[in-house]
Amino acid sequence: MEKRKYYQPEIETMPVEQIKKMQSEKLVKQVKHVYEHVPYYRDLMDKKGVKPEDIHGIEDLYKLPFIEKSDLRETYPYGMLAVPLEDCVRIQSTSGTTGKRVIAYYTQNDVDLWEECCARALIAVGADKEDVVQVSYGYGLFTGGPGLNGGSHKVGCLTLPMSSGNTDRQIQFMTDLKATVLCCTPSYAAYLGESLHDMGYTPDTISLKAGIFGAEPWTQENRRELEKSLGIKAYDIYGLTEISGPGVSFECTAQGGMHVNEDHFIAEIINPETGEPLPEGEKGELVFTCLDKEAFPLLRYRTRDICVLTREACPCGRTFVRMSKPMGRSDDMMIIRGVNVFPSQIEAVLINEGCSLNYQIKISRVNNSDTFDIYVELPPEQFDDSVKNLTAKEKSLQAALRSMLGIGPDVHLVPPKTIARSEGKAVRIIDERKLHD
Ligand code: ADP
Ligand code: ZN
Numbered sequence: 001m002e003k004r005k006y007y008q009p010e011i012e013t014m015p016v017e018q019i020k021k022m023q024s025e026k027l028v029k030q031v032k033h034v035y036e037h038v039p040y041y042r043d044l045m046d047k048k049g050v051k052p053e054d055i056h057g058i059e060d061l062y063k064l065p066f067i068e069k070s071d072l073r074e075t076y077p078y079g080m081l082a083v084p085l086e087d088c089v090r091i092q093s094t095s096g097t098t099g100k101r102v103i104a105y106y107t108q109n110d111v112d113l114w115e116e117c118c119a120r121a122l123i124a125v126g127a128d129k130e131d132v133v134q135v136s137y138g139y140g141l142f143t144g145g146p147g148l149n150g151g152s153h154k155v156g157c158l159t160l161p162m163s164s165g166n167t168d169r170q171i172q173f174m175t176d177l178k179a180t181v182l183c184c185t186p187s188y189a190a191y192l193g194e195s196l197h198d199m200g201y202t203p204d205t206i207s208l209k210a211g212i213f214g215a216e217p218w219t220q221e222n223r224r225e226l227e228k229s230l231g232i233k234a235y236d237i238y239g240l241t242e243i244s245g246p247g248v249s250f251e252c253t254a255q256g257g258m259h260v261n262e263d264h265f266i267a268e269i270i271n272p273e274t275g276e277p278l279p280e281g282e283k284g285e286l287v288f289t290c291l292d293k294e295a296f297p298l299l300r301y302r303t304r305d306i307c308v309l310t311r312e313a314c315p316c317g318r319t320f321v322r323m324s325k326p327m328g329r330s331d332d333m334m335i336i337r338g339v340n341v342f343p344s345q346i347e348a349v350l351i352n353e354g355c356s357l358n359y360q361i362k363i364s365r366v367n368n369s370d371t372f373d374i375y376v377e378l379p380p381e382q383f384d385d386s387v388k389n390l391t392a393k394e395k396s397l398q399a400a401l402r403s404m405l406g407i408g409p410d411v412h413l414v415p416p417k418t419i420a421r422s423e424g425k426a427v428r429i430i431d432e433r434k435l436h437d
Pocket of ligand 2: 252254314
């Protein structure tokens, strides 16, 4: 059987003018739907003095207010719902752990559209019905596993719903069942590569051809290493729970940026300081508007991800705009081993545990895996404590941080005044990962 080049050719290669027309029509309807069904959103629009009648097409998008993560926290758990709860069939949640989780709702149609996006991503890297797709993203509230799982079903691949972890079993199934496509975070892919190597496998003794890696930042250097260690082509995929999950955009075999599924989402780039929309090709914060989502249809959602959009023709024939790899966040969030970590969460724990706020976070990457260390200065009165006491304190701090953040840093208590003071803003984070090319 000849492989398909696209999952939905008529949409994925639609002339740009036609895509824009389609977006305009959907936007008018979506704004009306949101205004009528989400009081919180109606208030925001009223405050900005904009009515659904003012939106005639994508040229009026700039008139709409932004939505941010804080709005989603404020309206938790039901405040952003645009359909009756009984029409929803699923929730997913972000990996953020700042108390109130951000929850997204899906109708059956929302799930179908999301899975379709993931199906497009799989076909775009050369997968089709005869492929064996190993999904090693986490399953559950996290969108990675369910998204790619659904996409793989839609394409008709044999799907291995592995979830993450249990590396020996991953490798057993990968080799016994001859998996051809691996979907997981780039960090986990690197770890699987090392484990395969340690067990005596070489790229020629496994069947993998392609990997779809996302949910966290990774570099071109990571790509080269993964391609070498697994004997594959490694592709990027981007998404966020608030907008649906993985597959909001996906890389094709040209490996030159991720195509945004523009029939479902409008991508904008804005100046993160002023909120002004920026012209194509300029670097700024990525903002998404959902055109087809029913249950949780966010308009102008600020992702905080910094990137560039391009409409230069792509050799794959897809006409969807492409986004570069996110080059960092416009806020101070760190992504460590795929988990979002905010300095404010760490500070909350330090305060709670009676520690000083003279601390420093050091993140690095060793063997393609993130290291995460926190240095905390002891208050002078605790400096003379016995080693036993200090070790116990480090352990309890680590446990408290793990329960707040979802991942446990290595905690080091250091003598008073050893962490460099800054004359300007404090330097809390030393990120040695050099994630941005
Ligand atoms: P949370 O915002 O809590 O992490 P998600 O788990 O939905 O919720 O993660 C979405 C975020 O993950 C994105 O906003 C982005 O910062 C990051 N992300 C997702 N895919 C990629 C990717 N391919 N490259 C870089 N960052 C990514
Ligand atoms: Zn392409």
